[in-house]
Amino acid sequence: MTISVRFAGMGGQGIIFSGIALARGVSLYEKRGGKDLYAIQTQSYGPEARGGSSKCDVKISESENFYPFVEIPDYLVLMSQPAYERFIDVTNKDTVVVLDEDAVESRPDIEYYDIAATKKAEEIGKRIVANVVMLGAFVEISGIVSKKSIQKALCDVAPKGTESLNKKAFELGTALGKDAINAD
Amino acid sequence: MRLEAGTYFMQGNEACVEGAIAAGLRFFAGYPITPSTEIAERLAERLPEEGGIFIQMEDEIASISAVIGSSWVGAKAMTATSGPGFSLMQENIGYAAMTETPLVIVNVMRGGPSTGLPTMPSQGDVMQAKYGSHGDYEIIALAPATVQDMFDLTIKAFNFSEIYRVPAIILSDAEVGHMRGKFTVPKKSEVLERRMRTDKVWHDGFAYDESLVPRFPVFGRGFRVHVTGISHDIAGYPRTDPEVHEELVRRLSEKIIGNRDKISLTDIYNEDSDRFIVTYGSPTLAAMEVIGNDPSIGLLQLKTLWPMPEESIRHVAKNVKEILVVEMNMGQVFKEVQRIACLEGCENVRLLSKVGGEVHTPQEIVHSLRRC
Numbered sequence: 001m002t003i004s005v006r007f008a009g010m011g012g013q014g015i016i017f018s019g020i021a022l023a024r025g026v027s028l029y030e031k032r033g034g035k036d037l038y039a040i041q042t043q044s045y046g047p048e049a050r051g052g053s054s055k056c057d058v059k060i061s062e063s064e065n066f067y068p069f070v071e072i073p074d075y076l077v078l079m080s081q082p083a084y085e086r087f088i089d090v091t092n093k094d095t096v097v098v099l100d101e102d103a104v105e106s107r108p109d110i111e112y113y114d115i116a117a118t119k120k121a122e123e124i125g126k127r128i129v130a131n132v133v134m135l136g137a138f139v140e141i142s143g144i145v146s147k148k149s150i151q152k153a154l155c156d157v158a159p160k161g162t163e164s165l166n167k168k169a170f171e172l173g174t175a176l177g178k179d180a181i182n183a184d
Numbered sequence: 185m186r187l188e189a190g191t192y193f194m195q196g197n198e199a200c201v202e203g204a205i206a207a208g209l210r211f212f213a214g215y216p217i218t219p220s221t222e223i224a225e226r227l228a229e230r231l232p233e234e235g236g237i238f239i240q241m242e243d244e245i246a247s248i249s250a251v252i253g254s255s256w257v258g259a260k261a262m263t264a265t266s267g268p269g270f271s272l273m274q275e276n277i278g279y280a281a282m283t284e285t286p287l288v289i290v291n292v293m294r295g296g297p298s299t300g301l302p303t304m305p306s307q308g309d310v311m312q313a314k315y316g317s318h319g320d321y322e323i324i325a326l327a328p329a330t331v332q333d334m335f336d337l338t339i340k341a342f343n344f345s346e347i348y349r350v351p352a353i354i355l356s357d358a359e360v361g362h363m364r365g366k367f368t369v370p371k372k373s374e375v376l377e378r379r380m381r382t383d384k385v386w387h388d389g390f391a392y393d394e395s396l397v398p399r400f401p402v403f404g405r406g407f408r409v410h411v412t413g414i415s416h417d418i419a420g421y422p423r424t425d426p427e428v429h430e431e432l433v434r435r436l437s438e439k440i441i442g443n444r445d446k447i448s449l450t451d452i453y454n455e456d457s458d459r460f461i462v463t464y465g466s467p468t469l470a471a472m473e474v475i476g477n478d479p480s481i482g483l484l485q486l487k488t489l490w491p492m493p494e495e496s497i498r499h500v501a502k503n504v505k506e507i508l509v510v511e512m513n514m515g516q517v518f519k520e521v522q523r524i525a526c527l528e529g530c531e532n533v534r535l536l537s538k539v540g541g542e543v544h545t546p547q548e549i550v551h552s553l554r555r556c
Binding site for chain 2: 020023024027028036038039040042066067068071
């Protein structure tokens with residue numbers, strides 16, 4: 001049993017950061033039935049991750065050895081219109097899409113949730129943490145991993161001095177996620 | 185400090201660095217190249233913390249030269265590169281084999297030939313690792329498939345290199361090097377040291393015993409030894425006699441081939457199967473998923489590529505109807521498996537080749553198995 005998650009957006013939005021925080025949280029802090037879980041994070045390399053489109057995949061598994069590459073994601077988290085266009089058809093009817101509502105114009109015909117991530121991040125004065133708001137919303141909507149595990153991983157990977165900002169952004173995200181579920 | 189025992193979450197290339205430090209790495213010289221750069225990046229920070237030396241050289245030829253030099257003053261030494269840099273290193277790999285210099289080379293393979301596909305994986309350098317330099321010689325090559333392997337096999341590479349006084353090559357690939365995942369550092373890893381010369385005799389620097397591996401006379405400790413790539417006698421001095429050359433070249437091979445069983449690292453899953461996948465490196469992860477869903481299929485994972493683990497391949501070939509070799513090249517290990525399986529009467533060996541810079545999917549392996 002594996003769960004696949006794909007984050008996609010523009011280089012510089014922190015797409016890869018979100019994936020690393022998720023995979024790290026699952027790998028180090030999450031247990032299922034008292035047993036360890038495993039996660040592998042992979043990403044796009046080269047110039048496209050440095051300003052163009054950026055993609056980061058996470059695969060979560062209960063067993064240690066598994067195919068770590070994502071083909072069709074169970075969850076697709078999108079933070080730009082080009083990323084939407086590139087990845088929206090690499091889905092199936094069960095894929096759940098989470099969108100940054102101001103950054104993505106189109107809407108899919110499969111299950112999706114609108115999250116005002118960039119707007120919320122701007123409200124706290126830091127547009128740069130929109131990716132963490134999205135991560136919080138994804139964790140709430142998917143329910144596949146505990147908030148505590150991901151928050152702990154976020155503290156590990158956030159640059160020194162930004163831990164509380166990231167924590168705040170994550171909490172705003174989980175609240176937006178909750179609202180999105182209730183509005184559904 | 186080397187990492188304490190515990191569980192860590194890192195990139196494959198970073199786990200390789202930690203394995204090297206756990207094995208006692210003291211010197212790194214390299215020239216950054218995708219997809220191996222994170223190894224140099226992390227070592228630039230970690231090695232000085234350990235009291236070791238990190239140098240960024242002007243190119244890969246200088247890098248391996250510096251590594252050879254540092255090994256001769258007794259340091260455990262390493263470099264890291266990818267295909268284009270590995271090609272530049274070939275001449276000195278032969279020199280290291282001829283002078284019996286312990287060192288580790290990490291080749292995080294990317295698509296070739298030439299500059300090829302810098303950011304994407306391949307397994308195109310398997311034959312080059314063994315045959316890239318001129319003349320008859322043996323090296324050791326290991327192929328990690330996971331982040332854990334990047335840590336464990338790096339330690340093994342140092343151990344083999346030190347014990348047999350031979351270049352040990354880690355043939356990783358862009359996927360294994362770049363993926364992030366969990367790995368465990370055990371309380372104690374077995375770390376082996378070079379057998380040193382402690383006397384000050386100076387006329388037999390390459391004298392050997394039944395192990396065929398000469399004790400190592402460290403430069404600068406009073407033992408005078410001549411080191412040359414020219415055929416040499418046990419004093420290290422150039423000799424052109426055919427007998428001396430033959431004795432040397434046969435011994436350089438025999439000290440590795442004679443220990444093939446000790447060096448061969450393999451894992452066998454679903455041993456009683458009559459259909460087997462043989463693979464190594466990142467395609468192993470696709471094969472794992474296939475055999476997880478269908479236990480009637482066996483898997484032989486080669487963690488050692490050179491010397492080729494002939495015993496394990498023969499063992500698998502004995503009772504099987506077919507073998508499918510899965511690799512990201514046009515069939516390099518395939519030809520070896522075909523040759524070895526044939527010795528056991530198994531002629532049905534097929535290749536599932538992929539050269540597009542992507543790892544095989546489990547589905548592609550399943551389709552290929554169905555075709556027969």
